[in-house]
Amino acid sequence: MDRQKIIKDLVVKTNSKIVLFVMDGLGDLPKNGKTPLQAANTPNMDSLAKESDLGQSVPVLPGITPGSGPGHLSLFGYDPLKYQIGRGILEALGLGIDVGEKDVVARGNFATIKDGIIVDRRAGRPSSEESKKVVDILSEKIKKVDDVEINFYPGKEHRFVVKFTGEGLFDEVSDADPQREGSPMEWAKATNPDSEKMANIVNKLIKQIGEVLKDQPKMNFALLRGFSKHPIIPSFEEVYKLKAAAIATYPMYKGLSKLVGMEVLEAGQTLEDEVQSLKDNWEKYDFFYFHVKKTDSYGEDGNFEEKVKVIESVDEILKEVLSLNPDVLIITGDHSTPSLMKSHSWHPVPVLLHSKYVRKGLSVSFDEYECARGSLGTISGSDIMTLALANAEKLEKYGA
Numbered sequence: 001m002d003r004q005k006i007i008k009d010l011v012v013k014t015n016s017k018i019v020l021f022v023m024d025g026l027g028d029l030p031k032n033g034k035t036p037l038q039a040a041n042t043p044n045m046d047s048l049a050k051e052s053d054l055g056q057s058v059p060v061l062p063g064i065t066p067g068s069g070p071g072h073l074s075l076f077g078y079d080p081l082k083y084q085i086g087r088g089i090l091e092a093l094g095l096g097i098d099v100g101e102k103d104v105v106a107r108g109n110f111a112t113i114k115d116g117i118i119v120d121r122r123a124g125r126p127s128s129e130e131s132k133k134v135v136d137i138l139s140e141k142i143k144k145v146d147d148v149e150i151n152f153y154p155g156k157e158h159r160f161v162v163k164f165t166g167e168g169l170f171d172e173v174s175d176a177d178p179q180r181e182g183s184p185m186e187w188a189k190a191t192n193p194d195s196e197k198m199a200n201i202v203n204k205l206i207k208q209i210g211e212v213l214k215d216q217p218k219m220n221f222a223l224l225r226g227f228s229k230h231p232i233i234p235s236f237e238e239v240y241k242l243k244a245a246a247i248a249t250y251p252m253y254k255g256l257s258k259l260v261g262m263e264v265l266e267a268g269q270t271l272e273d274e275v276q277s278l279k280d281n282w283e284k285y286d287f288f289y290f291h292v293k294k295t296d297s298y299g300e301d302g303n304f305e306e307k308v309k310v311i312e313s314v315d316e317i318l319k320e321v322l323s324l325n326p327d328v329l330i331i332t333g334d335h336s337t338p339s340l341m342k343s344h345s346w347h348p349v350p351v352l353l354h355s356k357y358v359r360k361g362l363s364v365s366f367d368e369y370e371c372a373r374g375s376l377g378t379i380s381g382s383d384i385m386t387l388a389l390a391n392a393e394k395l396e397k398y399g400a
Contacts, residue, residue: 025296027336055376087226
């Protein structure tokens, strides 16, 4: 029987409140004997760990490195192997872009290319304002490729979205992105014969972008990935009977939330803004997804010290989250992003679950090693949602 069907049949509505607090890319590896979680001064998380169940989660399968989309779908209780959703639709929905039946959308990264080699996949992380200027140039210069209409939309920092509109477009296309610096360009390929047209259009577009931007100092090329049409997925409220809200500052995570039917709240730009949004809306919802991006950004940049600082900033604002007395609080990540590797990885993700029903007293701090020894053990990422519901007394007994 379908897992979500079982859960849907067991869920009951209660007044209890759940906060899923996601520090993107939280898991890491040690540098000089300590991970960023261990190196950070986190008195609030460590105190909470003593009163919580700790464990670690595997977002997809052991050894599989997840993208942010699969990592989050797993956290939301959706099987990421069943619901394979391209990054493009998540970014597009997060930016409020309409995606129709004839559309395919893709997430774009401005990049720096030299002598055919990708030397910087993020073009020096330009500001959103700088990036928008270059998107405006592309919008003016490129409107069609063959019979396909092209539209560009600015995103955050180096990111943007491309929407392809036309007949016979399918999304079974590999990423046009080598996924690493110091490598030659990896061009799009059709993974299904029906998508040959789409792959050809993508590669023609990228070459045109390179020609238009060839004189830009850093944003002189583009990488496209996550080609996707609008998927069909059961809503969060339908499955869990939860009135759910999302607090996130980056488009992709807003898109993920919209995709599963959460209401996206105004979250500002800072951690303090996000906490204020949580406080302002506390009485209106019974589930809150709270997203912190910079732990992942600094991991991808290989900046161990700044990742430590972000964790310490989160620990500070955690006091205000706890002051609201959520019935269930989960602190975790969607995947690991070790600063040593400068990329997502397959390493299990730390999990802290706090409620009045936990087996507390088994842990002394919140970090990867304490979580590996914790009472929850190593679980699937998609099990976190059922544990949250159970601790919030929102699941009836299964069977006689």
